[in-house]
Amino acid sequence: MRRPNSRPQKRQFFKHKRLTELQEIELLESWIEFGKPDSGSNPLSLAPPPSNAPIGRIDGDSFSPYAGCDRFDRLPLSQKTIDGLKKSEYVTMTEIQRASLPHSLCGRDILGAAKTGSGKTLAFLIPVLEKLYRLRWGPEDGVGSIIISPTRELAGQLFDVLKSVGKLHSFSAGLLIGGRKDVGMEKEHVNELNILVCTPGRLLQHMDETPNFDCSQVQVLVLDEADRILDVGFKKALNAIISQLPKHRQTLLFSATQTKSVQDLARLSLKDPEYLSVHEESATATPNRLQQTAMIVPLDQKLDMLWSFIKAHLNSRILVFFASRKQVKFVFEAFKKLRPGIPLKCLHGKMNQQKRMGIYSQFCESRSVLFSTDVASRGLDFNKGVDWVIQVDCPEDVAAYIHRVGRTARYQSGGRSVLFLVPSEAEMLKKLEVAKIPIHLIKANTKRLQPVSRLLEALLVKYSDMKYLAQKAFITYLRSIHKQGDKEVFDVMKLPAEEFSVSLGLALTPKVRFLNQKTKSKLMPAETSLHLPEISDEENLSEIPRSKEVTVGSKELEVDKGFLLTESPDEAEGQATEIEAVGLGTRITKKKKLKINVHRPVGSRVVFDEEGNTLPPLAKIADRDGGNDVLQLDKVKERYAKLREEMKPRDKEDKLLHRQRLKDKRMKEKMKMKSRSEEEGEEDLSGSDTEAAAGRKSKRSKIYFDSDNGESEGEGNEDKVKFSAESISLAEQEALALKLLNSMHS
């Protein structure tokens, strides 16, 4: 009885809701049309209305202005979006949101550039939601918007923000990224999704493989980190994607480092795009709350510096960038074994996706050090903030620098960054300065440096897989420098390859095959690691931005003051002395330091000096020519040369021993096989079941017996061995075989 009554009520409710929605859309369309900002204008130049000014329709056909407003609820947005924003605690707009939303809500194409961490994500997600809402997009309409991100982690992050802000809308959205196994399931549902957040590769995979996958109705295309996606690396994929999208669509491009290349934009067929670069006039290209520093660090001392830095900042969240995956793996594995006292994690593109996502969220949650390649350099917003960004290897260009340091000091929080430059990369400082990046050249407080290369040497002796990782790290680093396009900054020939390999704990310098013989011979000899950087002369020094003091205040920053010293102009007697001091300082192992050898790998040999203090295993070798000698560079080099010489015969011995062991093992296996076949019976040996059996049999007789008469080849010899398989036990056979082997080797 109740049912028939309830139906009309329900229908009434929906009818009412539909009308409201339609009315809302109508109102929004009129409001947007009424307050359209002039094409080419920047709404940021308009003063925001007073807080008590009316919002929406004022009377008849007039509406409140929205260009220039500073709060989301003053924009012509659907109630669902306003409520979604409020629930996610977004009330006031950031500059890029204020500048771009009035234009993008009108349906215009946007090229948006703003500093890292300035809120570009909402600047493109809101117009996507609003456009589809106003078009009353539903499940049967299929894909209405595609948001492309260069990395999986970033796509995942965008998807989370979309879910949070758009949770009151009824659109279906999907995350399509590589590395996920459920591609089959994705294929079944991808056509039902309204908003796709994806990486270029996975999207293209669906375009190629998924039957009936249709993107011909796409209304809004978004490229986050647009300059990266338009880069050569994604060129083919992007061209293929664009060819399957309708020409009439809205396109939104955002990045902290925007492209203006006409060629790039022509590929996207933008229509009169609004170029909104909100921080173009700003004094700096990086966030204002970011304190940026650089240090000249000889290549062979980078790991000493990094290790010391980590040990001095055990309560921080530190993101460390390297040039290659192999370096990330080596340093992560090595430092993990040395136990610095803070959790270590690593992230690179070859990790499986689940692990990648896990590491990303773990790093968001707790204090730790994350070693990463540039896979984490763009867009990622670690929710509890990153305290330090350390660039152990120089970024490939200024844009890469901006994105890397942009992982800290996001939105309204502060952050700090350190860039390590080898002396030959000092040119990078000038490039950063030209790009309006306020970076201060500092030098390390060498008293607090803790050398780590000797510990690495010990590790490599103990763990053979570490040696392999170190070799790979060495080669890939040199290769990455060799491949860099900017030859003003990167010159592989200026790198002290041998010293570098020693600093990784390698006794022998690996061969660098990708450099031809001629080039190899030109690789810098060891002493160039201490050569002056190009900024050594007074003239150039004055061009490098300096700060008199790093502004530090908190308790933790006292540690920084101890570890990092700003180079004051008074100190600049000449870069030569300073760099040399840094160079030597990091190599000096003061006895005092060695007394507490807390970094010793677990289970490693402990060596004591005459006073009963513990020393790292190789410290003894270092000191045996007299304590003061290590203070001299020549002696240090001599020591390493000696060490290498000492290691050479040991390496040979190891190889011989290894070969011998393999032989013994093979011999034992064969003996076992023989005794097994004997147990199985004569007929097996004489039978001709398979070719393999025949082969085995003939091989056996070749090794153990004189082929015809069953006598050993060594007859007549003192150690002659003559045996018959039937007459002796397996143990005896093994003993005899070993004896035979020994006699052969002797």
Ligand SMILES: Nc1ncnc2c1ncn2[C@@H]1O[C@H](COP(=O)(O)OP(=O)(O)OP(=O)(O)O)[C@@H](O)[C@H]1O
């Ligand atoms: N209007 C806002 N009010 C408060 N917080 C905001 C607002 N907009 C963005 N944020 C916060 O600012 C942080 C950075 O935002 P977002 O990730 O969008 O920056 P971005 O400009 O895309 O950075 P990147 O260039 O590194 O990709 C995020 O934590 C986000 O939640």
